[in-house]
Amino acid sequence: MTKWLNEREMSAWLRLASLLELVPGVLETQLKRDSDLSHFEYWVLAMLSQAPERTLRMSSLASQTRGTLPRLSHVVNRLEKRGLVERQADRVDARATNASLTDAGWDLVVRAAPGHVETVRSSIIDALTPDQLDQLTAIGDAILARVRPEALETIRALDEAR
Numbered sequence: 001m002t003k004w005l006n007e008r009e010m011s012a013w014l015r016l017a018s019l020l021e022l023v024p025g026v027l028e029t030q031l032k033r034d035s036d037l038s039h040f041e042y043w044v045l046a047m048l049s050q051a052p053e054r055t056l057r058m059s060s061l062a063s064q065t066r067g068t069l070p071r072l073s074h075v076v077n078r079l080e081k082r083g084l085v086e087r088q089a090d091r092v093d094a095r096a097t098n099a100s101l102t103d104a105g106w107d108l109v110v111r112a113a114p115g116h117v118e119t120v121r122s123s124i125i126d127a128l129t130p131d132q133l134d135q136l137t138a139i140g141d142a143i144l145a146r147v148r149p150e151a152l153e154t155i156r157a158l159d160e161a162r
Helices: 007-035 039-050 058-065 069-081 103-123 130-147 149-161
Strands: 055-057 085-089 097-101
Touching: 007 039, 007 103, 039 055, 039 058, 039 069, 039 085, 039 097, 039 103, 055 058, 058 069, 058 097, 058 149, 069 085, 097 103, 130 149
Parallel strands: none
Antiparallel strands: 055 097, 085 097
């Protein structure tokens, strides 16, 4: 038997669903306009820029970007063609492939980051009080723990690394 949403639950769900639809477009529009990057491409470059030696195994990069390996491989192909990323066999395990940020990739992510952060701040962060930011973190943790616990572990590891 279906447990339907009550008015309070429906109200919360409609807002979350709207955010899920609208926020990616806001971020994508700014990045495309200012840096000719999709949000996922930017995310890939940003994760590589924070990695030791600007290099990650493709499987780790997929985990950090919350992308599938096929999607990540497709995006890395595009970034390679633009000279922003290089792939090479892992030195320790030749069966694994690493992705590395090139100097051109580093330069682009450094140029793109201020506009992206400004958009995130003006669209999301500045709309919330400090208490609401803490609540958003807790809400995100609770939902991620249900839908993709490994993503929550990755985010917590990134939090600790900062």
